Every structure is written in structure tokens, then in C-alpha cells.
Amino acid sequence: MSLKYLQSSRKLGVSPEIIERLKSVLGEENVSTDWTERFMYARSLAWPFLMKYPDVVVRPHTPMDVAQILRIANREKIPVVAKGGIGEGASVPLEGGILIDLTTLNKIDIHPEDKVVVVEAGASWHQMLAELRKYDLTVPIWPTYESAAVASAAFVNPSHGYGSTRYGVVADLCIGVEVAFPNGELLRTGALANEETEFGVFYRYPNGPEFTGLFTQIESNFGVITRLAFKTIDFKKEWLACQYFTFRRDQIDECGKAIFSLVRHEIFDVHFNDRWWVLPAIWEGVVKEMPEDAWFHISIINFGRTDAELRAQEEICRMVMNKYGGKENIEAAERLVGPTRWTPTYEKSNTEPWPAWNLVGHDSWGSRNTRNSGMWLTTSQHFPYRFFKEVYEHHEKIAKEVGIWNERYLPWHDSFACRDSFKTETFVMYNPYDPEDLSKVGEYYIKFFPKIVKMGASFHGLTIQFHGREAMEKLGPLYEWMKKLRDQIDPNHIMNPGTLF
The missing domain is CATH 3.40.462.10 (FAD-linked oxidases, C-terminal domain)
Incomplete structure (x- = not known):
């Protein structure tokens, strides 16, 4: 890696005014332009030779924080990428901009009577399993990277793990998601759409079309997942x-x-x-x-x-x-x-x-x-x-x-x-x-x-940088429909540009 490249990576593509606005929303301690931190977020475990620096790293603590970050970025047309755990390559910020570290979004809410767990996007899968064990429950797919695997990434990729022979991939066990869109809107799908009712989160098909699967393999395109709901089974080691x-x-x-x-x-x-x-x-x-x-x-x-x-x-x-x-x-x-x-x-x-x-x-x-x-x-x-x-x-x-x-x-x-x-x-x-x-x-x-x-x-961890555009173009008309959907949801194309489109 050349000294010239390292020096150029210190330059910021996000204005001081935008950085101050982010600090006013999230708190100064949750916004960083420190070069060392940006260096650490510039690569992923799976593809360490690809390095692209974010201009600013932000750490939300609520789903509404994520929505506000996206609203600011969309207004100013600043690229955004969300990062969960170790990284499969899709969270490298190819065009700089804002990187959202989701690991501070990590609450875990267990409903043992309904055998449901609702987790925030950055919750450690390992920690979720540990909490479920207190109730003799588990989500019966165990990704291998322990605390480095987070709920949203496990769903999006979609991840496999021990238990996949019987239960499929993580997305097969997800019964609902909450997503923040570039315009700042928060949308709940599946069982989470029923959350405000007396019955609460219990069934993936609450009424009407079910859109949860739409958000698998989006790699931060369309929006950022902020919460997820999973069904559990009885379990003892x-x-x-x-x-x-x-x-x-x-x-x-x-x-x-x-x-x-x-x-x-x-x-x-x-x-x-x-x-x-x-x-x-x-x-x-x-x-x-x-x-x-x-x-x-x-x-x-x-x-x-x-x-x-x-x-x-x-x-x-x-x-x-x-x-x-x-x-x-x-x-x-x-x-x-x-x-x-x-x-x-x-x-x-x-x-x-x-x-x-x-x-x-x-x-x-x-x-x-x-x-x-x-x-x-x-x-x-x-x-x-x-x-x-x-x-x-x-x-x-x-x-x-x-x-x-x-x-x-x-x-x-x-x-x-x-x-x-x-x-x-x-x-x-x-x-x-x-x-x-x-x-x-x-x-x-x-x-x-x-x-x-x-x-x-x-x-798994699809990006056109590594798998080629052909990996998406094989989908034919579906890929063209995805582009049209992106134009409607993300007209400024700020969401992780260069990964799928």
C-alpha cells in the first residue's frame, strides 16, 4: 500500500457542516472522522485486499437514529453503507460517504410465551442465542463466527450455519423486519407489522402481502434493516x-x-x-x-x-x-x-x-x-x-x-x-x-x-465487484424490475452504490 494512497485517504468527502449536523442528531461521541477508525472500517474479513475509506463513521442507538442519518444523507446525496459484523465484502464503502456501524443497535427482546425473539439489527447472534438459552429456546441456525455474526447481516446474506440441514438459512426463520428508507421512513413487514396490536409479534402473515423476503440480499441497497423477528424452538444443549x-x-x-x-x-x-x-x-x-x-x-x-x-x-x-x-x-x-x-x-x-x-x-x-x-x-x-x-x-x-x-x-x-x-x-x-x-x-x-x-x-455476500455483473444479469427481467424499484425507493442512489447496480 503506497504512502500516497494512505495520505489521500485522509481527505474527507463529507463537509464539516454535515458532520456537525450528524453530531447534533447522534451525539458527538457517536460520529467519527478519525483516520484510524476509518482505516479499520475500510475493509472486510472476506475481501481484505479491497480497501475503500468511509468519510465518516456513525453509531446509531435506535432505529430512529438510522432513519435520521438516512434523511440527512439523502438530502445531501451522500453515499451510505451499513456494516454489521466481520463483513462479507458488501459493506466496504466503495464511494466513501457515511458508514453506519450497526453494532450499537443491539437490543434483544424475547417473548417466550410466543416463542419469538425480536432483535435490533446489530445484535450479536451469539448473544441472542445465549439470552434465549435462559428460556430453553434457540433460533436453530448457528452461524459460525460467534459474536462477530450479527442479526441483520445473517438475514441479508442470507447466512447458513449449524442447523441449516434441517432448517434452511437464517432468512427462512425470519418472520418480519423493520427497514429505514432513504427518505427517513420506517416500515415494518411480516409479524412486526402486527407489533402495535394486542396479539403482537407472532405470525409472518398478518394480513395482506408479505414483503419480508424482499429485503434479503439487498446489501444496504433500498434501505437499512433496523430490527428483525425470528421464531424459536425448544432447546437444551x-x-x-x-x-x-x-x-x-x-x-x-x-x-x-x-x-x-x-x-x-x-x-x-x-x-x-x-x-x-x-x-x-x-x-x-x-x-x-x-x-x-x-x-x-x-x-x-x-x-x-x-x-x-x-x-x-x-x-x-x-x-x-x-x-x-x-x-x-x-x-x-x-x-x-x-x-x-x-x-x-x-x-x-x-x-x-x-x-x-x-x-x-x-x-x-x-x-x-x-x-x-x-x-x-x-x-x-x-x-x-x-x-x-x-x-x-x-x-x-x-x-x-x-x-x-x-x-x-x-x-x-x-x-x-x-x-x-x-x-x-x-x-x-x-x-x-x-x-x-x-x-x-x-x-x-x-x-x-x-x-x-x-x-x-x-x-453469499453478493457484490458485482467480485462475482461480476453477470451474477445479477442472469436474473433477466427481475434485475430490471429491481432497478425500477430502487429508482422509486432510492431515487438519489445513495444506498451502497456499486454493489448490486
């Missing part, structure tokens, strides 16, 4: 148990069929990795009984309210795996995923307690793989199960072509077998300060995406 199976590389067809069979049996969660993912755990001695030919790795989480129900699900999984040639590994289940039977001692151990799922902390796979190989870049896409082999081998072919199919780059697959699609993430470890590494991972993405886009993939 002792109702969970894990299994782990492996397949050889030459069993790719059998592995894909086994995964789809488990989806059809409505197992709670089925997760797919390949050997690149598990290698650091082998190097560090976390697992000692992993066969050398174990290439594909299937982690299973069963959910049963009685031991008999858990045993029945485990038997289904063993039946399916035996049919297709999978080999069970109890040690890997215990060390890499979670206990084969939950006990209080598990939560007192050094392993992260559920629902963190071993992603964070010194002994997590996230820390372990980064510790051994460096920073990661990732792709994230949904496709039909029948293309399991083709997509995996496309990734393998491109990785070999650009010279990253080796232990230095750990080009692993980390995939969720979702209810309606196979959601795969490809990872590449790299050194962000090494020009050769940057060149290789850049070449990988340039070669990987075109085929996936052409085949019709649906993307």
Missing part, C-alpha cells in the same frame, strides 16, 4: 450429539450421495470438509487416529429431545454411511466438532462451549489453520446437490493451475449441507504482504468465478 465420518478421494460420488441422503432424512446438521482443513489438527496432534487416505470429512450434529431419539438419528447416519462406504471416527467427532454425548464437563473444558462450535479461541480450527498457514480468502456459493463433484473438481483444477493445491495454501472446502442447496465455501490461506501470494489468489478468483456464475450459483 444436552439434546445434541456429534458423529464424524470420512471418505477416500476416489469415493467422491459416494460421499456426495451420502450427504444428500442425510439431508433427505432431515438430520439436524451435516457439514463437509476436505483433508486440507484437518491437516493443521493432525500436525498439532489434536487428532491422532486419522487414516492417511481420509480425504473427505463429514461432521454430523444430531438433535434429539430424548436419548432414544438421538440413538435413532445416529443409527440412520450409520446406516447411510455404511451404504456408501463412509468410515466413522469417534476421536475426530470429540476433538474437532463436539461430544458424542453432551456432559457438563465438556463446557468446563478448554474447548469452546456450544454454540461457538470450535471456531474461536486458541484450540479452534479458525485459529489453528491461520496459525499454521496465514490469512484466508474465501468464496461462498449455493448450488444443487447433483453438482457436488463438478464444483469440487472445478475448485481443485483451478487451485492446481495457479499453484496453490498444497499444504502452504491449504485450499480447503468448508461446506454446509443446507435444506435446499449445497452451500460451499472455498478457502485459500495466504500471506497478505507477499506479492506472489496476492497474485496467486487473485488468479484463482479470476478463474474460479466465471464458470460458477454461468452455471447459476447463488452467492
